[in-house]
Amino acid sequence: MTGPESEERxxxxxxxxxxxxxxxxxxxxxxxxxxxTWLNLQGIRLAEVRVVADDMDAIGEAVHQLKARNDYLFTTGGIGPTHDDITVDAIARALGVSVVIHPKARAALEGYYATRGGLTDARLRMARVPDGAELIENAMSGAPGIRLGNIFILAGVPHIAGLMLEALSNQLEGGLPVLSRTIGCWVPESEIADLLRETERAHAGSQIGSYPFFREGRVGANFVVRSTDPLTVDRCIAAIGEGLVLLGYVPVVDGI
Amino acid sequence: MTGPESEERxxxxxxxxxxxxxxxxxxxxxxxxxxxTWLNLQGIRLAEVRVVADDMDAIGEAVHQLKARNDYLFTTGGIGPTHDDITVDAIARALGVSVVIHPKARAALEGYYATRGGLTDARLRMARVPDGAELIENAMSGAPGIRLGNIFILAGVPHIAGLMLEALSNQLEGGLPVLSRTIGCWVPESEIADLLRETERAHAGSQIGSYPFFREGRVGANFVVRSTDPLTVDRCIAAIGEGLVLLGYVPVVDGI
Structure with a gap:
């Protein structure tokens, strides 16, 4: 990150x-x-999400489309030992590579299951990877995640997926993280729509989201300012806060 | 639902x-x-989900692709009064129709805001709909959902989206609902992968999912059987239960 050009990527x-x-x-x-949340810490933006069924064609189509237009593709789910776990096969087929047993994954599973009944055929399924893949460590269950180029295949169980993300922390190239701050108010968002729009317009590189809520019969909203530049975030927060006060409302720092 | 043909749709x-x-x-x-969950009660299956940013092009592309291959398309989010609420504009543009003020929505908002400061320009944004659309009632906030043919545009706030779904209950044509039952066991799923695979194979129209978990240092899994036929569901649950007992495990009816 030495010049404006690299900052804009x-x-x-x-x-x-x-x-x-x-x-x-x-x-x-x-x-x-x-x-x-994890991606943002790496300076990478989550641009889109899809949820598909355990279906070879649906997975394949999504992998093609998402891989083509993003720097990274993450998947969660479908890498266990049972018949409905078809993620590895679907991705390998979509990319036109074969599925192989990864020797390190096999060794890890052999170790893990040594005292748990041994490595059966079903368990060995968890050592299958698209040809050319590396493993992502999983300290918890012996079954590793899989990295194939810019594709990261994670477990579906959130805690295990989280451990795999931890293992990947600070490994991926990214840009500036998006910073955000929140300011809240007991105000109908429609009341200050102009203030929000004008604040965003007046601060290049800012993005302002308005998230209304209804609690105990009252309406309020939180306003989230996002930017890669900390000063821009602070300035927008200040502008919204001042605007609210001018309109007779009481802003709540860090949101409601 | 009078013949096998209509049941299969x-x-x-x-x-x-x-x-x-x-x-x-x-x-x-x-x-x-x-x-x-709501769709399933209507006899409609949720086939795919996408999450996109508040971005005209991203919304438009998703609307085109998802509408073309599903009977219904639901959207949530982006129908409020602020500058980041662009769902109506994006969908109208994607379908090549103009955006108009819906007279009933305008009247509803006038009524709602009569005692809340009046109908401002920002609030009137919530009466904008793609030309030809009908409204979906929203008892809570005055801002209606929108129906345009097989597209249903709902609020992002979950409670309000839920009220809009309620207003749509039993209005949409659907097929047989998918029934499901769960059976759980303190067993590594890899241990009974064959049992699950064979049970699914032996029962046409069944679908069996295996969902492992890790609690207090122990591994277990819930097995979910889905089918439109209640007998098939019961038979699969029985087969898995008997198989677990034969292997020396204790099945837990309705899951762990």
Whole structure:
């Protein structure tokens, strides 16, 4: 990050969440927020998310589209030992590579299962990777995540996906992280729509989101300012705060 | 639903979640699970989900792709009064129709804001709809949802989106709802991968998902059987239960 040019390069990632359990409503996804937060720390923006079923074609199509237009692609789900775990096969097929047993993954699983009944065929499925892939460490369950170029294949269980992200921290090239600050107010957002629009317009590189809520019969909203430049964030927060006061409202620093 | 042919027709929906706040990790989405659960009660399957930023092109592309291959398209987010609420404009542009003020929405907002400071320009934004659209009632905040053919434009605030779904209940044509039952066990899923695979194979129309978890240092899993036929669901649950017992495990009805 030495000149304005390198500062302007925005690194993006897509996340593909794979699993019938999300689409059926059975499981509340937690990986989108987790991956988004982690990516931001790496200076990478989560640009889009898709959720697809445990289906070879649906996974393949999404991998093609998302990989083509983002710097990184993350997937969660479908890398366990059971018949509905088809992520590795689907990605390998989409990329036209074969599926192989990774020797290090096999060794890790052999170690993990040595005292847990041994390495069965089903368990060995978790050592299968697209040809050419590296492993992402998983301290918890023996089954590793998988890295294939700019594709990162993570577990679906949020805690394990989180450990895999930890193992990847500070490994990926990114840009400036997006900073954000929040200011809240017991005000209908419609009341200060002009203030928000004008503040965003007046501060290049800022992005202002308005998130209303309804609590105990009252309406309020939080206003989130995002920018890669800390001064811009502070200036926008100050402008919104002053604007609220001028309109007779009481701003709440850091939001409600 | 009078013959086997009509029973086999599967109705699908896609959900498009619109909002920077989901992609930044600030807000944990709750609409995917809510819409999925509601759709299933209507006999409609949630086939895919996308999350995109508050961006005209991203919304437009997703609307085109998702509308083309699903019976219904739902969107959440971006229909409020502030500058970052661009869902109506993006969908109208994507479909090549103009944006108009809906007279009923205007009247509803006039009524709602009569005692709340009057209908300002910003508030009138919430009466803007793609030309030809109908309204979806919103008892809570005066700002209606929007129906345009098979596209349903809902609020982002989960509670309000839920009220809009309620207003749509039993209005949409659907097929047989997917039934599901769960059976759990303190067993590594890799231990019974064959049992699950064979049970699914032996019962046409069944779909079995395996969802492992780690609690207090122990591993377990829940197995979810889905089918439109209640007998098939019961038979699969029985087969998994018997298989677990034969292997020396204790199945837990309705899951752990």
């Amino acid at each position: 925005i690194w993006t990632a897509a996340l593909l969440v794979i699993g019938d359990e999300i689409l059926s409503g059975r499981t509340q996804d937690k990986n989108v927020a987790q991956v988004a | 599967i109705w699908t929906a896609a959900l498009l979640v619109i909002g920077d706040e989901i992609l930044s990790g600030r807000t944990q989405d709750k609409n995917v699970a809510q819409v999925a």
